[in-house]
Amino acid sequence: MMVVESEAVVLCAQDYGESDRIVTFFSVEWGLVRAMAKGARRSRKRFVHAFEPNSVVQVGLRQRRALSWVESCRLVEGHLxxxxxxxxxxxxxxxxxxxxxxxxxxxxxxxxxxxxxxxxxxxxxxxxxxxxxxxxxxxxxxxxxxxxxxxxxxxxxxxxxxxxxxxxxxxxxxxxxxxxxxxxxxxxxxxxxxxxxxxxxxxxxxxxxxxxxxxxxxxxxxxxxxxxxxxxxxxxxxxxxxxxxxxxxxxxxxxxxxxxxxxxxxx
Ligand SMILES: [Zn+2]
Incomplete structure (x- = not known):
């Protein structure tokens, strides 16, 4: 399945298992969407400061079976x-x-x-x-x-x-x-x-x-x-x-x- 990108606001993120996180976005492309960020807790480098609530991000999601997976997530506006x-x-x-x-x-x-x-x-x-x-x-x-x-x-x-x-x-x-x-x-x-x-x-x-x-x-x-x-x-x-x-x-x-x-x- 191909990766689709969209601008989105991070609404919340919760830990899942030992190394993953489930992130909820409100996006232009899909509206409210929940997606699995594999390895997000273990590797900070892959998604640098990208899952802070209220941040605007450019997120790439891949649809696999019933779940969406975060392939990329880049911070656009951190609202400091x-x-x-x-x-x-x-x-x-x-x-x-x-x-x-x-x-x-x-x-x-x-x-x-x-x-x-x-x-x-x-x-x-x-x-x-x-x-x-x-x-x-x-x-x-x-x-x-x-x-x-x-x-x-x-x-x-x-x-x-x-x-x-x-x-x-x-x-x-x-x-x-x-x-x-x-x-x-x-x-x-x-x-x-x-x-x-x-x-x-x-x-x-x-x-x-x-x-x-x-x-x-x-x-x-x-x-x-x-x-x-x-x-x-x-x-x-x-x-x-x-x-x-x-x-x-x-x-x-x-x-x-x-x-x-x-x-x-x-x-
Ligand atoms: Zn009246």
């Missing part, structure tokens, strides 16, 4: 800025873990790949990693078809100008104006400004969504809502979510600054 900051690293873990949970194996999704790659890159540089994570999760839900339309109330139609408060419920798949939101108790409340910003973000090209800035309350509400939906949907809790919660409530991370007064879209 992420590795030196525990909070950014934890948010990167959230991007990676939701990607693992939500994508079926061997189903290519190049749009999702672009989102993941640019989201990880932005996490290393943006002044607000939580905002990056919230934008990523909302856009990922849209790409995967799990986000209801935000164009208007699911009951009274497109009356965006008339209502100032809206509720988004991922569990029921409903987006409603304040008058029709009573049924969606677990939903997240969004004001008109946040809804307008999300609408614009969902229309923007993937590489350009990171300039949108949500208010702190919306950021944390959206992250919480998407994480709860992922946990419900898959029946598995998100380790990265628990880690982030500990980091943000623990003594080592300073309390977040007061909510900024305005929504900002920087040029």
């Amino acid at each position: 800025a992420l590795r030196s900051d525990p909070l950014r690293w934890a948010y990167a873990g959230l991007l990676v873990e939701t990607t693992l949970r939500l994508n079926p194996e061997n189903l290519p999704n190049p749009t999702y790949y672009v989102l993941l790659r640019s989201g990880l890159a932005r996490l290393g540089t943006d002044r607000d990693p939580a905002n990056v994570a919230a934008l990523f999760l909302v856009r990922a839900m849209r790409i995967l078809g799990a986000l209801p339309s935000l164009e208007g109330c699911c009951q009274c139609g497109p009356t965006m100008a008339e209502a100032s408060l809206w509720r988004l419920s991922l569990a029921t798949g409903r987006f409603s104006c304040g008058a029709h939101s009573a049924a969606d108790k677990e939903g997240i409340d969004l004001d008109k400004g946040a809804v307008a910003l999300l609408q614009a973000m969902l229309q923007a090209p993937l590489e350009k969504i990171w300039r949108f800035r949500l208010r702190k309350r919306a950021v944390h509400g959206l992250i919480k809502a998407v994480c709860a939906w992922v946990e419900d949907h898959t029946g598995q809790s998100l380790k990265s979510r628990r880690l982030l919660h500990r980091m943000e409530t623990g003594p080592e991370i300073p309390a977040p600054s007061p909510t900024s007064a305005a929504l900002v879209v920087s040029p």
Whole structure:
């Protein structure tokens, strides 16, 4: 069988037997894919720093029987800025873990790949990693078809100008104006400004969504809502979510600054 190459993000790697590793990638070519890296633990020379989580690599896979085998793996981008900051690293873990949970194996999704790659890159540089994570999760839900339309109330139609408060419920798949939101108790409340910003973000090209800035309350509400939906949907809790919660409530991370007064879209 011939070797096929693809760019990919390393999601995780686990030891297998005495000398091998099983590596999970999200790739352009195959989407989520697991592959055996023969001898990866014994010979460091063959795959130099290639299986670190969150790294972008150029990987060559050979299909043999039911398994994929890593024939080559070359580091393209190691995201050093992420590795030196525990909070950014934890948010990167959230991007990676939701990607693992939500994508079926061997189903290519190049749009999702672009989102993941640019989201990880932005996490290393943006002044607000939580905002990056919230934008990523909302856009990922849209790409995967799990986000209801935000164009208007699911009951009274497109009356965006008339209502100032809206509720988004991922569990029921409903987006409603304040008058029709009573049924969606677990939903997240969004004001008109946040809804307008999300609408614009969902229309923007993937590489350009990171300039949108949500208010702190919306950021944390959206992250919480998407994480709860992922946990419900898959029946598995998100380790990265628990880690982030500990980091943000623990003594080592300073309390977040007061909510900024305005929504900002920087040029
Ligand atoms: Zn309504």
